[in-house]
Amino acid sequence: MHNEFNAVIQVKPEPRRPYSAACKLGFGEENIRKLGPQLSTVVGQSLASVRSIMRVSVMLMVCVLPADSRAQEQKGLAFSTPDSVEGTLAATDERQREGALADFRLWKKDFENRTGITFGFDNQVQVLRADSNRSPSNAASNAFRFYTTWTPIGRGTPNNGALVFKIENRSAIGNRIPTQALGRSFGYAGVLSSTFSDAGWILTNLYWRQRFANGRGSFIIGHIDPGEYVNFNTFSSPWTTFTNLSFGQQPTLAAPQQSLGAALQWRLDDEWAVQAGILNANADPSDPLDSAEKFFDHGETFKHLTVGWSPDWVDRNNQAVQLTFWQVDKRKEADVKNGHGVSFLAGTRIDKWRPFLRAGYADGGGAALHRTVSVGTGYDVRRDKDLLGLGLSWGRAPNNSRDQYTVEAFYRYDATDFFAITPSVQYIVDPVNDPTTDDVFIVGLRARFAF
DSSP states (O other), X not given: OOSOOOOBSOOXXXXXXXXXXXXXXXXXXXXXXXXXXXXXXXXXXXGGXXXXXXXXXXXXXXXXXXXXXXXXXXXXXXXXXXXXXXXXHHHHHHHTSSSTTHHHHHHHHHHHHHHSEEEEEEEEEEEEEEOOSSSOOEEEEEEEEEEEEEEEESTTSTTOEEEEEEEEEEEEOTTSBOXXXXXXXXXXXXXXXXXXXXXXXXXXXXXXXXXXXXXTEEEEEEEEOGGGTTTOOTTOOTTTSOSSHHHHSOTTOOOOSSEEEEEEEEEOSSSEEEEEEEEESSOOTTSHHHHHHHHHHHOOEEEEEEEEEOSSGGGTTTSEEEEEEEEEOOBTTTTBOOEEEEEEEEEOOBTTEEEEEEEEEEEETTOSOSEEEEEEEEEEETTTTEEEEEEEEEEEOTTOOOOEXXXXXXXXXXXXXXEEEEEEEEEEESOTTOTTOOEEEEEEEEEEEEO
C-alpha cells in the first residue's frame, strides 16, 4: 500500500429504497433486526461455510438504507478505490463542483474532454505528539503528490484503457522524525501513521489499466500499489480517514511497498468478484529501476487472492465482505522468512453509520503482528461533507504473549472545497515491544490541500 506496507463494471446507482437486497431475499426487517446480535456467531463459523458467512453477515448488516455515495461512476469500476488515482480524481471533481475551485474544475474537465488527460495534486501535513517519557515523543511530516491519468483507448466506453501515473515526496519536517516512525520509540508493534515517512521522492504508480468484456474484467500491470486495492475498504486511505494502519489495513498483511506487478479482477455476477495478483517482494519505490532488477534477478514475490461479495456494487467499498489469502517468498537479501496469511473484511452502511470489521492472521513474512481483530465505524456529518471515525483494535506479535490494544478517534472537517483538517487521538495499551510501558496517549493533526 503505502510504505507498510476493489472491483468491476460501471453500474448506474439505483434510487434510494427502504430496504436493501437482504430484505428482498425474504429476510424480513423485523427478523433481520432480531438476528443482529447473532452476527458475531455467524462470522465465527468454519471456512468451509465461507459463502454462507459472506451472504449472511452482510445481509444482516445492510438491511437498512444504502445511503448515497460520491463519484458513483468511478466507484462502480475495478481498481478505482478512494485511494487510487482515478478514485481520488473523481472524489476531488465531485467535491469541487461548487466553491472557490469550480472554474478550475471546469477547465480541467474541458482539457480532459479534448485530450483524455486529467490530473490533480495535493499536499498533506501531519503532526503527532505522545505523552511518553521515551524519546522522541513528537513527530511531523509532509507529503506532496502529483497524479494523472491518460485514457487513449476506448474513452467513454466500458472497455477503456488508461495509463496511470503518480509521484510523491514524503519528508520529515525540520529536525523531527516522520510520524510513521513515532511508534518505535515506545515499543508499538504496527504503524501509528502509514504513508507519512521520510522516503523523499518516490514513484508510487506507473501502470496500464485495462477493462474488457464490457467492463466485467479488468487488469493492471506495471509499477503498482497493492494498498490501493488489496484488502481495501472506504477507510483504507490514510490521507482522509484513520491514521493508524490497524484500521485502514492490517499489520498482519505482509504486502510490499509500491513495486512491479500485475493484478486481475473478474466480476462473476452482480454481487461476486475475484481478484488475484503478484508483485515484487523487494519493493523500493525510491529506486524503481533497481527494485525491478532485483525482481528479475531473484524472483521473490508476493501473491494474493481475494473473493468478495457486495449487495451494492457501486458502494462496495462500504458494503462488502471479502476474504483475502496471501503468500510471500523468502527475501534472502533482506533476511526475511517466507510467510502466508489470511485477512477478513466486512462492512456496511446503516443510514449515516459505516461500521466495519477486520480480522487477520499471519505466519511469517515479516508481519509486525500475527493476529489482529479491529472494529470501527465512520459517521457522516454535515450532509456527508465531514467524517467522524472511531476504531478499536487488538493484536498479538509473534513469540510474544502480550496483548496490544489500540483506540483511535478522528474528525475530518472539510473547511472548503480544497482544504480539510483532521484532529485525532490514539490510545495505546501495552505496546508489545516495551513491557515497561503500560499505555501511551497520542494527539495528532492532519491538514490536506487538494487541487
